[in-house]
Amino acid sequence: MPKYIVICLCCPSRSKLRGILIKSTLLRCINRLIEVDSGEIWVDDISIKDYEPIELRKKVVLMPQNSVMFPGTVLKNVLFPLKVHGLDEKRARKALKDAGVPEELFERDAEKLSGGEKKRVALARAIALRPGALLLDEPTAGVDPGKVEQIEGAILKMVSKRNLTVIWVTHDTQQALRVGERIASMKDGKVMKVGKRDDFAWEGVY
Amino acid sequence: MSGIPYTPEQALISMALAGILIIIAIALMRMKRLDMEKEYIYALIKGGSQIFIFAVILTYVFSSPFWYVFVWFLLIAMVLIAGRTSAKRASDMPDAGKITTPAILVGSTAVISVLAVSGAMPMAPQFVIPLSGMVFGNSMRICSLTAERFLREVRLGKDRIETALALGMPSEVAMEEFGRQAVKASLVPTIDSLKTLGIIFIPGAMTGLIMAGTDPIVAAEYQMIIYFMITGGGMITAVATIYLMRKRIFTDAEQLQEWV
Numbered sequence: 001m002p003k004y005i006v007i008c009l010c011c012p013s014r015s016k017l018r019g020i021l022i023k024s025t026l027l028r029c030i031n032r033l034i035e036v037d038s039g040e041i042w043v044d045d046i047s048i049k050d051y052e053p054i055e056l057r058k059k060v061v062l063m064p065q066n067s068v069m070f071p072g073t074v075l076k077n078v079l080f081p082l083k084v085h086g087l088d089e090k091r092a093r094k095a096l097k098d099a100g101v102p103e104e105l106f107e108r109d110a111e112k113l114s115g116g117e118k119k120r121v122a123l124a125r126a127i128a129l130r131p132g133a134l135l136l137d138e139p140t141a142g143v144d145p146g147k148v149e150q151i152e153g154a155i156l157k158m159v160s161k162r163n164l165t166v167i168w169v170t171h172d173t174q175q176a177l178r179v180g181e182r183i184a185s186m187k188d189g190k191v192m193k194v195g196k197r198d199d200f201a202w203e204g205v206y
Numbered sequence: 207m208s209g210i211p212y213t214p215e216q217a218l219i220s221m222a223l224a225g226i227l228i229i230i231a232i233a234l235m236r237m238k239r240l241d242m243e244k245e246y247i248y249a250l251i252k253g254g255s256q257i258f259i260f261a262v263i264l265t266y267v268f269s270s271p272f273w274y275v276f277v278w279f280l281l282i283a284m285v286l287i288a289g290r291t292s293a294k295r296a297s298d299m300p301d302a303g304k305i306t307t308p309a310i311l312v313g314s315t316a317v318i319s320v321l322a323v324s325g326a327m328p329m330a331p332q333f334v335i336p337l338s339g340m341v342f343g344n345s346m347r348i349c350s351l352t353a354e355r356f357l358r359e360v361r362l363g364k365d366r367i368e369t370a371l372a373l374g375m376p377s378e379v380a381m382e383e384f385g386r387q388a389v390k391a392s393l394v395p396t397i398d399s400l401k402t403l404g405i406i407f408i409p410g411a412m413t414g415l416i417m418a419g420t421d422p423i424v425a426a427e428y429q430m431i432i433y434f435m436i437t438g439g440g441m442i443t444a445v446a447t448i449y450l451m452r453k454r455i456f457t458d459a460e461q462l463q464e465w466v
Contacts (some may be wrong), residue, residue, distance in 0.1 A: 062372035
């Protein structure tokens with residue numbers, strides 16, 4: 001995988017529901033939450049089946065569409081996976097700050113946050129593990145439309161700082177053009193076209 | 207006074223007279239149109255015949271020098287029946303019997319071993335049979351409650367579990383909270399009844415011992431042994447159920463099974 005690149009997987013809104021399911025399934029396959037029926041997925045020249053599942057998921061972290069919070073405070077939400085991997089609180093605080101979560105929210109009940117705040121916490125939780133790649137499933141879904149670009153900005157800032165590869169699933173073609181360096185358009189479960197942003201900017205994603 | 211002061215014939219007459227309660231129950235069922243009279247009568251006949259057949263068998267077993275052979279058969283049958291009954295509670299889980307049967311076996315064997323070694327259960331059929339029945343029955347109840355609750359919790363919390371897995375957490379950690387809730391829920395009724403012991407109700411074993419002429423203090427002591435047995439065995443069964451269910455619910459690659 002090339003470093004620091006945002007690849008957008010995008011599908012037309014008329015097959016929105018089906019398209020989202022297919023793209024989410026693809027991300028879940030890469031993260032090995034489900035197995036592929038056929039074909040093979042490789043991460044850093046190694047088949048994902050040759051990784052220990054936990055090691056693979058630390059290396060390629062998936063941020064699911066619905067930012068489910070664990071019970072407890074915002075800080076505990078980021079700390080929970082870190083502690084499992086033997087990492088400390090400093091990292092959690094730094095990731096939260098980088099994701100733009102204000103410090104006064106750290107001790108707040110995570111389940112009571114707004115959609116946008118939850119997205120930021122979920123992002124901090126994923127980034128805190130210092131993965132090599134990030135799989136984002138509709139990361140701005142459910143966010144107040146006025147704050148979508150803020151969240152996009154926060155994500156792009158974090159991934160460029162950390163030199164990450166990102167696979168960003170979206171149904172919003174405009175978002176794909178805003179954030180994707182490379183774009184893959186999908187239709188009915190098949191990749192229709194892959195290319196640089198500029199290739200799509202001329203003729204549109206579909 | 208020692209035991210219920212009836213001969214079997216007198217007890218039969220008393221039972222027939224107490225049968226008036228059946229007529230009252232059926233009359234009320236009809237009045238309220240509950241449409242369960244047939245089921246009630248069937249249950250009475252079935253349950254009644256079963257305990258009388260069991261009583262006849264016990265009469266022979268108690269006087270037989272080979273009672274332990276019967277007890278072994280009985281224990282095996284108890285485990286298999288309890289495992290099957292409990293598996294029906296989690297029927298949408300494939301091969302549920304392979305989880306419930308070993309979980310009940312582990313919990314019950316641990317309790318029966320402690321009872322036997324500590325001398326709380328004298329090695330005579332009068333003690334071994336009813337106490338084992340109580341142990342298996344309790345383990346079965348706890349196993350059913352735990353399995354049903356755990357599966358429900360996991361299904362409701364599927365998104366949270368997958369979020370945890372996606373962050374590289376092992377399945378054991380991802381489902382820990384749900385397992386804890388299921389174990390707690392299955393033990394709450396027992397702990398609540400323990401708290402109200404002697405205030406709201408006198409439990410079955412103590413009632414039976416007092417009616418059989420045992421000193422109430424000894425009856426109370428024995429009842430406590432039974433509660434130790436119920437809570438200890440219940441806890442072991444519940445933990446074993448969760449452990450085995452986790453192995454079934456997750457794949458070797460730490461994924462949730464498709465049927466969940």
